[in-house]
Amino acid sequence: MTALLFDLDGVLTQTALVHNAAWKQTFDEFLRDWSARHEQPFVPFDSGSDYHRYVDGRPRADGVRTFLASRDITLPDGSPDDGPDAETVNGVGNRKNALVLQKIKEGAVQVYPGSVDYLRAAASAGLRRAVVSASANCKDVLEAAGIADLIEARVDGVTARERNLPGKPQPDTFLYGAQLLDTPPENCAVFEDAQAGVAAGRAGEFGIVVGVDRVGQADALLEHGANIVVQDLSELLTR
Numbered sequence: 001m002t003a004l005l006f007d008l009d010g011v012l013t014q015t016a017l018v019h020n021a022a023w024k025q026t027f028d029e030f031l032r033d034w035s036a037r038h039e040q041p042f043v044p045f046d047s048g049s050d051y052h053r054y055v056d057g058r059p060r061a062d063g064v065r066t067f068l069a070s071r072d073i074t075l076p077d078g079s080p081d082d083g084p085d086a087e088t089v090n091g092v093g094n095r096k097n098a099l100v101l102q103k104i105k106e107g108a109v110q111v112y113p114g115s116v117d118y119l120r121a122a123a124s125a126g127l128r129r130a131v132v133s134a135s136a137n138c139k140d141v142l143e144a145a146g147i148a149d150l151i152e153a154r155v156d157g158v159t160a161r162e163r164n165l166p167g168k169p170q171p172d173t174f175l176y177g178a179q180l181l182d183t184p185p186e187n188c189a190v191f192e193d194a195q196a197g198v199a200a201g202r203a204g205e206f207g208i209v210v211g212v213d214r215v216g217q218a219d220a221l222l223e224h225g226a227n228i229v230v231q232d233l234s235e236l237l238t239r
């Protein structure tokens with residue numbers, strides 16, 4: 001392996017927790033209102049199974065669509081500037097993003113120290129390094145985390161929109177990351193904590209897909225395409 005492609009939220013930074021909490025608040029508010037108006041029981045968003053199966057690792061709008069489809073709810077897409085109360089995919093996504101931006105502003109971005117050590121060791125060893133994230137907030141999070149200088153290339157939610165790349169679990173954003181590092185996929189390692197993310201790594205036929213299990217879902221990561229699973233990247237420095 002000569003190049004490393006890192007997911008951001010949950011692999012380099014502890015922000016998967018920030019996203020998860022923002023999704024929970026947003027979907028619960030939405031579902032409470034929806035179920036009252038449609039005379040259905042209110043079943044809250046499950047931060048475990050719902051988040052990991054339907055939302056984690058996917059672009060924001062795909063997360064809204066995929067989770068709501070699991071509840072047999074389909075909303076119109078609306079437009080990117082829809083207000084947070086609009087009953088559209090973009091409206092729900094914007095409501096969630098306002099919560100995430102507030103958390104970033106309050107200083108909620110923390111790194112995983114083992115990942116920073118790993119990035120530094122990789123840089124010293126001359127390995128190429130890119131971040132490949134679904135998040136449109138990737139640049140801000142890298143800067144808030146103080147690790148932007150350890151990364152050579154960035155493919156994120158903004159890049160995907162501009163270049164019309166389908167998000168994870170499709171492999172296209174990882175393949176573009178490999179291209180930016182001038183490295184064929186078979187010489188790249190993918191580091192992912194999300195089921196959709198390891199599936200993208202598998203679909204792109206990368207040299208190795210390392211599942212990073214922060215929440216006790218090692219089996220699900222292996223089933224979706226990880227070749228090995230670690231709990232923290234520091235484990236790889238001592239192997």
Ligand SMILES: O=P(O)(O)OC[C@H]1O[C@@H](O)[C@H](O)[C@@H](O)[C@@H]1O
Pocket residue numbers: 008009016019020055056057058059060063097100133134135136137138157194
């Ligand atoms: O809403 P953003 O910041 O563009 O992020 C999109 C997705 O980015 C992924 O990295 C997270 O795992 C998801 O939880 C999140 O929904």
